[in-house]
Each structure stands twice: as structure tokens, then as C-alpha cells.
Amino acid sequence: MADDLKKGLEGVLVAESGLSTIDGDEGRLIYRGYPIEDLARGASYEEVVYLLWHGELPTADELEAFIASINEEREVSEDVLDTMERLAAADEQPMAALRTAVSMFSATEPEDEAEPEDLEATLRKGRRITAKIPTALAAFERYRLGEEPVDPHPDLGLAANFLYMMTDEEPSDVHAETFDQALILHADHGLNASTFTSMVIGSTMADIYSAVTGGVSALSGPLHGGANQDVMEVLFEIDESDLDHREWVKQANEEGRRIPGFGHRVYNVKDPRAKILQERSKELAEEGDDKWYNYTTTIEQYLTEEQGLGEKGIAPNVDFYSGSVYYQLGIPIDMYTPIFAMSRAGGWIAHVLEYQEDNRLIRPLSRYTGPEDQEFVPLEER
Numbered sequence: 188m189a190d191d192l193k194k195g196l197e198g199v200l201v202a203e204s205g206l207s208t209i210d211g212d213e214g215r216l217i218y219r220g221y222p223i224e225d226l227a228r229g230a231s232y233e234e235v236v237y238l239l240w241h242g243e244l245p246t247a248d249e250l251e252a253f254i255a256s257i258n259e260e261r262e263v264s265e266d267v268l269d270t271m272e273r274l275a276a277a278d279e280q281p282m283a284a285l286r287t288a289v290s291m292f293s294a295t296e297p298e299d300e301a302e303p304e305d306l307e308a309t310l311r312k313g314r315r316i317t318a319k320i321p322t323a324l325a326a327f328e329r330y331r332l333g334e335e336p337v338d339p340h341p342d343l344g345l346a347a348n349f350l351y352m353m354t355d356e357e358p359s360d361v362h363a364e365t366f367d368q369a370l371i372l373h374a375d376h377g378l379n380a381s382t383f384t385s386m387v388i389g390s391t392m393a394d395i396y397s398a399v400t401g402g403v404s405a406l407s408g409p410l411h412g413g414a415n416q417d418v419m420e421v422l423f424e425i426d427e428s429d430l431d432h433r434e435w436v437k438q439a440n441e442e443g444r445r446i447p448g449f450g451h452r453v454y455n456v457k458d459p460r461a462k463i464l465q466e467r468s469k470e471l472a473e474e475g476d477d478k479w480y481n482y483t484t485t486i487e488q489y490l491t492e493e494q495g496l497g498e499k500g501i502a503p504n505v506d507f508y509s510g511s512v513y514y515q516l517g518i519p520i521d522m523y524t525p526i527f528a529m530s531r532a533g534g535w536i537a538h539v540l541e542y543q544e545d546n547r548l549i550r551p552l553s554r555y556t557g558p559e560d561q562e563f564v565p566l567e568e569r
């Protein structure tokens with residue numbers, strides 16, 4: 188039995204994958220050989236999902252067919268809508284509503300009899316999940332606002348359509364493009380905690396709905412996707428405090444409080460996605476309110492240079508700048524993590540498909556530290 192314990196599985200190699208790779212020292216992220224910067228600049232979210240699922244960028248015809256096959260699956264059942272309405276009325280968190288919705292999608296899965304080994308069927312189910320997540324999430328938001336859900340817009344892509352369904356207004360080109368880029372940047376990231384969760388579930392040959400529901404659950408935590416909401420909460424806290432934002436951060440740091448959006452298991456330098464989102468945040472700030480952009484850049488500079496976090500390899504991760512981007516797009520704060528899930532679903536599905544092609548049950552070991560040789564005492568004698 189191996190006896191070297193790797194807490195948090197740090198540095199443990201558990202699979203081979205052709206999907207994405209990270210250079211944590213150089214700050215590079217690559218999806219199937221393409222630098223994230225090129226994809227963010229030139230592709231759409233749907234193109235990137237096609238790339239992840241099929242291994243190659245689509246031709247124009249392939250993309251058109253792929254988008255059509257997603258768009259025709261956008262509707263969610265009345266049961267899902269009713270549930271979103273009830274959860275909104277009960278003041279449930281959108282991430283919990285999304286977890287419930289994804290789990291419910293399987294009730295209307297037309298291929299629920301397909302064998303788990305039928306990866307073509309899994310791919311089609313993956314398309315249905317990808318198509319329905321924005322609809323369910325937007326409906327939840329509409330119900331929270333006391334409004335009726337908005338039907339999907341047949342002419343809008345996944346990113347723009349989500350903003351449209353949430354607000355009942357077609358987004359500007361700048362907003363739609365920025366949001367599409369954010370989705371691209373969040374689509375995949377090696378064996379992060381939520382992807383690994385989906386893979387573990389997939390490795391039991393459970394269905395893709397279970398794997399994605401598990402991914403949503405794992406992403407929700409503040410150490411993972413939940414940090415994007417926390418960043419904005421911290422910015423509000425700073426704004427409301429009497430302290431200047433540098434002083435606030437200094438004090439928080441001295442109190443041992445972790446700054447959300449900083450630090451990463453793999454990156455020792457600034458996350459390349461944070462760099463792109465920072466640029467987008469700056470552009471949006473130039474159009475409107477530059478307060479949040481200024482806070483984030485000053486805090487980054489202060490923590491990295493003056494507090495020396497940079498030297499320790501603790502730098503902004505993707506969550507640090509996504510919050511101020513989404514805020515400037517007018518998206519409610521508790522929607523940030525569900526939006527991350529909306530994008531990452533593409534990556535979860537890709538990893539499950541890839542792993543199940545040559546599946547082996549994931550089942551690591553733990554070292555037993557409990558007592559030995561206990562003598563059982565019957566209940567009535569205890």
C-alpha cells in the first residue's frame with residue numbers, strides 16, 4: 188500500500204487528458220492546443236464547446252449544425268419552471284436552484300434508456316444540459332424579480348440569449364461579446380475540484396446528469412467557483428468601510444483573512460484568464476463606473492507588491508476580475524457562480540466523455556487512523 192499521503196491530492200497525477208493544460212509558472216492556459224487568448228479573441232462559447240467535445244474546431248457548417256442542435260433543446264419542462272418559481276419564492280440561492288434544475292432535467296431525457304457506454308447518447312444528453320442550463324437559470328432570476336420567464340431568442344447565441352432571457356432586453360454587442368468571452372475563459376481548467384468530482388461520478392458509469400449535478404455542487408464552494416461572488420462582497424465591504432481600500436486589505440491580511448480571488452493550486456503567477464477579464468473590466472469601466480476596476484487593480488498591486496504575496500506565488504485567479512466584469516454587465520452577484528457553472532458544464536461533460544472512453548473506476552485510498560481491536564458492547568450495556 189502506498190504510504191505517501193498527498194493531502195488535497197496536490198501534485199498527484201490521476202489521468203491523461205487532451206482537453207486543457209496549464210503552465211502554472213508561465214501563466215498559460217491552453218484548450219486542445221489553442222492558447223486561451225486566441226480563443227477568447229476569435230471564437231464563440233459554442234465553438235469552444237465543440238472543440239472540447241469533438242477535439243477540433245468546427246467548420247462553419249459544423250458550427251451551424253452544432254448551434255442548431257443546442258438551440259432546439261433550450262426549452263425546459265413546466266415542472267422545472269414550477270420548481271424554479273417555488274425556489275425563487277422560497278428565497279433559495281441560484282446555485283442551489285441550478286443544482287436542482289440540472290438534476291430535474293433527466294426526467295424529460297428522451298434517451299434515458301441508453302446504455303452508459305453509449306457515448307454518442309451521452310454527447311446528445313450533454314447538448315441538452317448545455318442548452319437548458321441558461322433557460323432554467325434565467326427563469327429563476329425572472330421569478331425572483333416577480334416577472335414571467337422570457338422564451339429563448341432564436342437568433343441569439345448562448346451568451347447573448349442568456350442575458351436576453353434574464354433581462355427581457357437584447358444585450359448590446361459589447362455586453363454580449365464580453366459575456367461570451369467570460370464563458371470561454373471558464374469552460375475548462377484541467378482537473379479542478381468540480382471537474383474531478385464530475386469525473387469521479389462518471390467513472391462509476393453513472394449518467395451525465397449526475398456528473399453535472401455533482402460538478403455544480405463542487406463548484407459552489409468558496410474555495411472554488413463561489414469565490415467570484417465573494418470578491419464582489421469584499422469590494423462592497425471595502426466600499427462601506429471607513430478605511431481606504433489599501434488599509435482595509437492590510438488589516439484583513441494581518442488578521443489572517445484570505446482575500447477571495449487570490450491564490451491557486453496550480454498557478455504561481457497571475458492567472459491568464461484574470462488578465463483578459465481585467466482588460467474587459469477596464470473597457471467597461473471606461474464606459475461607466477470605474478470604482479470597482481480601480482479597487483481591484485489597486486488591491487492587486489498592493490497585495491502582490493507591498494504585501495509580498497507575489498513572491499509567495501499568490502496572485503489573482505480567474506475569480507478576482509470576473510466579479511467586476513459581471514457587475515458592470517448588470518448581473519446580480521449571486522448569479523456569478525451559476526454563470527461559472529453554465530460555462531464549466533461544457534468542460535465537465537468533455538472530461539466525463541473523455542474519461543469514459545477508457546474508463547476505470549476512481550477509487551483512491553485513505554490511511555486509517557481510527558482505533559484498533561475495539562470490543563463491541565451491545566446497545567443496552569452502553
Ligand SMILES: CC(=O)SCCNC(=O)CCNC(=O)[C@H](O)C(C)(C)COP(=O)(O)OP(=O)(O)OC[C@H]1O[C@@H](n2cnc3c(N)ncnc32)[C@H](O)[C@@H]1OP(=O)(O)O
Nearest residue numbers: 409410411412414445446447448449450451452501504506
Ligand atoms: C476558479 C477557482 O477555483 S480559482 C480559486 C478560487 N478560490 C479563491 O479565490 C479563494 C481564496 N484562495 C484560496 O483559498 C486558496 O488559494 C486556494 C483554495 C484557491 C488554493 O488552495 P491551496 O492550493 O490548498 O493552498 P493553501 O490553502 O495550502 O495555501 C498556500 C499558502 O498560500 C496562502 N494563501 C492562499 N490563498 C491565499 C489568499 N487568498 N490570501 C492570502 N493567502 C493565501 C495560504 O495562507 C498558505 O500560506 P502558508 O503556506 O504560509 O500557510
Ligand SMILES: O=C([O-])CC(=O)C(=O)O
Nearest residue numbers: 375376378379380452505
Ligand atoms: O483549476 C482550479 O483548481 C480552479 C480553477 O481555476 C478553475 O476551475 O477554473
